[in-house]
Amino acid sequence: GAVVSQHPSRVICKSGTxxxxxxxxxxxxxxxxxWYRQFPKQSLMLMATSNExxxxxxxxxxxxxxxxxxxxxxxxxxxxxxxxxxEDSSFYICSARPGQGGTQYFGPGTRLLVL
Amino acid sequence: xxxxxxxxxxxxxxxxxxxxxxxxxxYGATPYLFWYVQSxxxxxxxxxxxxxGDTLVQGIKGFEAEFKRSQSSFNxxxxxxxxxxxxxxxxxxxxxxxxxxxxxxxxxxxxxTP
Numbered sequence: 001g002a003v004v005s006q007h008p009s010r011v012i013c014k015s016g017t018x019x020x021x022x023x024x025x026x027x028x029x030x031x032x033x034x035w036y037r038q039f040p041k042q043s044l045m046l047m048a049t050s051n052e053x054x055x056x057x058x059x060x061x062x063x064x065x066x067x068x069x070x071x072x073x074x075x076x077x078x079x080x081x082x083x084x085x086x087e088d089s090s091f092y093i094c095s096a097r098p099g100q101g102g103t104q105y106f107g108p109g110t111r112l113l114v115l
Numbered sequence: 116x117x118x119x120x121x122x123x124x125x126x127x128x129x130x131x132x133x134x135x136x137x138x139x140x141x142y143g144a145t146p147y148l149f150w151y152v153q154s155x156x157x158x159x160x161x162x163x164x165x166x167x168g169d170t171l172v173q174g175i176k177g178f179e180a181e182f183k184r185s186q187s188s189f190n191x192x193x194x195x196x197x198x199x200x201x202x203x204x205x206x207x208x209x210x211x212x213x214x215x216x217x218x219x220x221x222x223x224x225x226x227x228t229p
Contacts, residue, residue, distance in 0.1 A: 006158075032214050042221070044219045045219075093159070103164060104209075106151070106161075108157060108158040111156070
């Protein structure tokens with residue numbers, strides 16, 4: 001149980017295009033989902049927290065107009081990187097938290113390469 | 116400032132030897148504590164967690180961790196390491212008032228030698 005999927009697993013795009021990444025909780029309802037970013041050989045940094053049906057809360061320094069987050073249902077959150085640039089290339093990982101508990105379950109990540 | 120520290124960037128151990136990965140935190144209250152493992156190019160797998168109660172917690176794959184309030188530590192241990200344990204290990208803390216969003220340490224890369 002507690003499986004989180006991400007799609008796509010990897011994507012290559014041209015600079016200036018937008019890319020959408022999906023995060024799904026497959027066997028539970030996630031009241032809260034989180035988006036993290038991980039640069040090579042570095043730790044995960046929280047980008048934003050999203051609660052179903054409400055606007056995402058972004059961490060300081062994360063551009064909300066560039067990283068659009070939509071948590072439209074209790075099992076789906078999407079991250080759209082708008083007008084992607086090479087510096088946006090990274091490993092994006094989502095996690096989902098069921099109910100009120102403190103445990104998060106992580107997706108396998110999406111590797112984005114912007115050329 | 117709130118922080119999570121993993122003092123060891125790299126650790127090398129021989130297969131069959133014991134392992135201890137260190138984690139210290141700096142928070143006003145006792146946060147929720149987690150250890151995750153990440154294999155190359157993969158997402159994170161939860162090894163174990165501590166919320167309250169018994170300070171020695173057992174996890175998957177033979178790992179355990181001990182919460183020591185006086186030292187603000189949550190060190191991960193395994194009595195006998197297997198080659199498949201080679202990976203990146205992250206300590207993380209979460210606070211209820213932040214929706215349990217996780218603050219990660221910088222990670223410890225474990226290399227297992229024959």
